[in-house]
Amino acid sequence: MKQKSVALVGDQAVAHAVRQSNVDLIAAYPITPQTIIVETLNEFLSNGELSARYINVESEHSALSAVIGGSLAGGRTFTATASQGLGLMQEVLYVASGLRCPIIMAVTTRAMSAPINIHADHSDVMGSRDAGWMQIFCENVQEAYDLTLMAFRLAERDDVLLPIMVNLDGFLISHTMEDLKILEDSVVSEYLPPRVASLKLDPERPMTFGSFALPDYYTEFKRQQVEGIENALRAAPEEWKRFEALSGRKYTVTRPHFMDGAEIALVSMGTSAGTARYAASKMREDGLKVGALSVRLFRPFPSEEVKKALVNVNVIVVMDRTVSFGAYGGPLFNEITPLLYGTNDSPTIANFIYGLGGRDVTWRMMVDATEIALKKKKTGEKIPKAQFLGVRE
Amino acid sequence: MRRKFLSSKQKLKGWKEMEMGGTISTPGSSVDFKVGEFRTIQRPVIDLSRCTKCYICWAECPEPCIYRKEDGFVEIDYDFCKGCGICAEDCPVKCIHMVPEAE
Amino acid sequence: MSFTSLKNLPLKESLAPGHRLCDGCGIPHVVRYALKAVDDHSVVIVNATGCLEVCTTPYPYTSWRVPYVHTLFGNTGAVASGIVETIEKLSSEKRSQYFDVIVFAGDGGTFDIGLQALSGALERGHDFLYICYDNEAYMNTGNQRSSATPMYSRTTTSYAGKAIPGKLERKKDIIGIVVAHGIKYAATASISHWRDYMTKVRKGVEVKGPAFIHVLQPCQTGWRYDPALTIKMAKMAVDANVFPLIEVEKGKYKITYRPPKKILVADYLKPQRRFAHLFLPENDHLIRQIQQYVDQNWERLNKLEKFSETG
Numbered sequence: 001m002k003q004k005s006v007a008l009v010g011d012q013a014v015a016h017a018v019r020q021s022n023v024d025l026i027a028a029y030p031i032t033p034q035t036i037i038v039e040t041l042n043e044f045l046s047n048g049e050l051s052a053r054y055i056n057v058e059s060e061h062s063a064l065s066a067v068i069g070g071s072l073a074g075g076r077t078f079t080a081t082a083s084q085g086l087g088l089m090q091e092v093l094y095v096a097s098g099l100r101c102p103i104i105m106a107v108t109t110r111a112m113s114a115p116i117n118i119h120a121d122h123s124d125v126m127g128s129r130d131a132g133w134m135q136i137f138c139e140n141v142q143e144a145y146d147l148t149l150m151a152f153r154l155a156e157r158d159d160v161l162l163p164i165m166v167n168l169d170g171f172l173i174s175h176t177m178e179d180l181k182i183l184e185d186s187v188v189s190e191y192l193p194p195r196v197a198s199l200k201l202d203p204e205r206p207m208t209f210g211s212f213a214l215p216d217y218y219t220e221f222k223r224q225q226v227e228g229i230e231n232a233l234r235a236a237p238e239e240w241k242r243f244e245a246l247s248g249r250k251y252t253v254t255r256p257h258f259m260d261g262a263e264i265a266l267v268s269m270g271t272s273a274g275t276a277r278y279a280a281s282k283m284r285e286d287g288l289k290v291g292a293l294s295v296r297l298f299r300p301f302p303s304e305e306v307k308k309a310l311v312n313v314n315v316i317v318v319m320d321r322t323v324s325f326g327a328y329g330g331p332l333f334n335e336i337t338p339l340l341y342g343t344n345d346s347p348t349i350a351n352f353i354y355g356l357g358g359r360d361v362t363w364r365m366m367v368d369a370t371e372i373a374l375k376k377k378k379t380g381e382k383i384p385k386a387q388f389l390g391v392r393e
Numbered sequence: 394m395r396r397k398f399l400s401s402k403q404k405l406k407g408w409k410e411m412e413m414g415g416t417i418s419t420p421g422s423s424v425d426f427k428v429g430e431f432r433t434i435q436r437p438v439i440d441l442s443r444c445t446k447c448y449i450c451w452a453e454c455p456e457p458c459i460y461r462k463e464d465g466f467v468e469i470d471y472d473f474c475k476g477c478g479i480c481a482e483d484c485p486v487k488c489i490h491m492v493p494e495a496e
Numbered sequence: 497m498s499f500t501s502l503k504n505l506p507l508k509e510s511l512a513p514g515h516r517l518c519d520g521c522g523i524p525h526v527v528r529y530a531l532k533a534v535d536d537h538s539v540v541i542v543n544a545t546g547c548l549e550v551c552t553t554p555y556p557y558t559s560w561r562v563p564y565v566h567t568l569f570g571n572t573g574a575v576a577s578g579i580v581e582t583i584e585k586l587s588s589e590k591r592s593q594y595f596d597v598i599v600f601a602g603d604g605g606t607f608d609i610g611l612q613a614l615s616g617a618l619e620r621g622h623d624f625l626y627i628c629y630d631n632e633a634y635m636n637t638g639n640q641r642s643s644a645t646p647m648y649s650r651t652t653t654s655y656a657g658k659a660i661p662g663k664l665e666r667k668k669d670i671i672g673i674v675v676a677h678g679i680k681y682a683a684t685a686s687i688s689h690w691r692d693y694m695t696k697v698r699k700g701v702e703v704k705g706p707a708f709i710h711v712l713q714p715c716q717t718g719w720r721y722d723p724a725l726t727i728k729m730a731k732m733a734v735d736a737n738v739f740p741l742i743e744v745e746k747g748k749y750k751i752t753y754r755p756p757k758k759i760l761v762a763d764y765l766k767p768q769r770r771f772a773h774l775f776l777p778e779n780d781h782l783i784r785q786i787q788q789y790v791d792q793n794w795e796r797l798n799k800l801e802k803f804s805e806t807g
Contacts, residue, residue, distance in 0.1 A: 073583050206563045
């Protein structure tokens with residue numbers, strides 16, 4: 001399949017994916033580091049290269065509200081935001097998932113204020129992890145392009161019908177230029193033909209969307225949402241296999257590296273997964289049996305795959321790029337630890353908070369973290385409390 | 394007087410049968426809920442012999458539960474009448490009277 | 497479409513009975529007259545959280561016989577924008593039937609929490625009609641004050657007690673705000689003057705671009721008067737010049753109804769227990785102040801009618 005080799009920053013790659021995807025409505029509000037997405041889309045629009053309607057909304061709350069309207073009218077919709085913008089949309093997130101709107105939102109992950117910081121960390125998307133949206137973490141520019149395309153198909157499936165956040169680390173992917181391969185317009189157009197919505201606002205079939213559910217009904221609607229998001233555990237690999245046939249690139253819910261026979265594992269998400277793979281390779285040179293596991297699909301959490309990958313590992317270093325204030329550990333730690341409860345020889349699971357507000361994490365820091373974890377194992381402390389990696393005391 | 398409320402007699406559906414996301418696909422399904430059963434104080438009675446078919450009561454009923462019939466006169470559907478009294482108040486020939494519900 | 501007599505109005509009821517609105521509620525009139533005025537159009541209703549939404553859509557019952565969507569309280573301007581743009585695209589591509597978008601939102605969802613989204617939608621010029629049903633407080637949650645609550649009105653968050661006589665701020669001039677966005681059509685209406693209201697709704701739907709109608713909707717539960725008087729209260733508000741019926745076409749103001757017999761503000765306030773404290777002897781000056789503001793506003797509108805020009 002013929003593809004074009006280009007060099008783009010992550011935001012541009014996402015904009016290209018949206019341009020090709022037969023999107024009907026885009027409504028977005030600029031916020032660093034997502035601005036290049038909206039600017040590139042507007043450039044396409046002004047040159048007649050984008051057939052979608054574009055609304056320059058006056059806030060993120062209105063951005064998501066507008067695309068919900070568009071989605072219920074039967075269109076394919078897209079928006080993008082980060083940090084404070086995602087925070088402002090909070091109440092609308094729950095409405096989007098509750099009304100089963102297959103909206104795609106690119107989130108260039110960025111730290112939440114205060115204090116204000118425009119650089120990468122996962123505090124914004126982690127704050128929304130219970131809103132009923134699917135969440136996918138990209139590692140590089142190629143993934144930002146590919147996973148945006150795949151997100152449309154996954155969201156619009158009748159057995160899923162839920163919105164998706166495609167997360168790309170702010171500046172680290174959004175503003176970083178890398179080479180990638182993009183598909184031909186016609187290939188994407190065939191992969192993503194114009195949306196045909198089954199349930200929509202239609203004078204021929206008048207329906208009421210957004211009714212008032214009292215206590216004797218609300219629970220059942222939430223149970224339906226759980227079914228939809230868990231169907232994605234099966235649906236995502238199916239859709240990604242279809243994409244593999246087009247692009248030659250394989251995607252799985254987790255990306256294991258040297259995990260076979262590993263005794264130590266570095267678990268992370270987003271761009272630092274690449275650093276973790278490098279750190280693992282370096283530590284292997286010193287004879288340590290280290291592997292790296294990158295979690296690509298975070299919501300729904302691929303419990304089975306993660307458990308299978310980690311069940312025979314003795315020392316697990318879980319790295320969270322956000323703080324869950326007042327909790328014992330970070331979000332990723334909280335997802336993983338219950339999975340390994342009661343498994344043979346309960347492993348040592350050491351949680352590290354790193355990279356907040358765009359703070360750089362190096363492979364040497366990950367080696368330090370591994371050493372701390374190994375020390376904990378020696379002293380018999382199975383699940384030490386989460387600690388910061390790289391904070392000045 | 395015993396009151397029956399329709400919704401409490403309905404068997405509630407499970408999550409697999411319910412429509413997704415709270416969507417209601419039957420337009421106007423509220424006609425199955427007889428709000429007139431909540432009426433406790435008064436009800437309107439029309440003296441058709443004096444009715445001039447001005448249709449003010451039809452237009453101003455908040456339900457609406459005053460219907461226009463084939464013969465041009467109006468009829469009150471007591472299944473939905475809440476007894477507000479707007480029809481009696483605004484009838485220009487005062488041919489609608491509010492009578493106590495107890496009667 | 498002729499609005500000559502009630503007899504000739506369309507019979508189709510897009511709002512079914514069986515809703516949970518209070519006895520004597522004025523909201524059904526806002527909806528019924530509007531939808532009958534554009535009976536020949538396909539419409540979709542976008543509704544903000546509030547009395548209308550809660551009382552017409554308790555799952556599994558809906559009173560709506562037209563397509564309807566409710567999402568949140570303060571975003572109807574944005575949701576309507578999204579629907580309008582999408583349906584214009586889909587209908588031009590023959591993927592969907594074209595329909596008009598009509599928003600129904602209360603004073604809370606328009607004057608306060610929804611003002612930003614409304615402003616954005618008006619500024620961007622999407623083609624839809626926004627109807628605000630104004631019961632002058634957050635009525636659905638039990639009568640808390642909004643910026644549409646008139647001065648000295650008693651609400652639960654602007655009590656009339658020994659120290660403070662109700663809400664001290666004046667009612668926000670929403671028409672002024674809306675007109676400042678340069679839209680082609682804005683109007684006020686009352687459920688007591690159905691012909692005036694329906695003419696305005698039709699104009700609003702047919703104009704290309706955003707249109708805004710502010711309708712006074714008496715609320716017996718919040719204003720505290722005998723439910724049978726709802727339409728009469730609306731008429732009194734107009735006759736006292738408390739709620740003048742005007743329209744603004746491209747910036748040119750016009751008074752669409754001049755009460756043949758003006759009544760005193762006090763006559764309008766007396767039947768409503770939310771103003772009962774004003775009739776204590778020590779509060780006489782407050783009624784005089786309200787009368788003064790009402791008269792000044794009527795003067796202002798007359799001047800605007802005379803001097804404003806099409807923009």
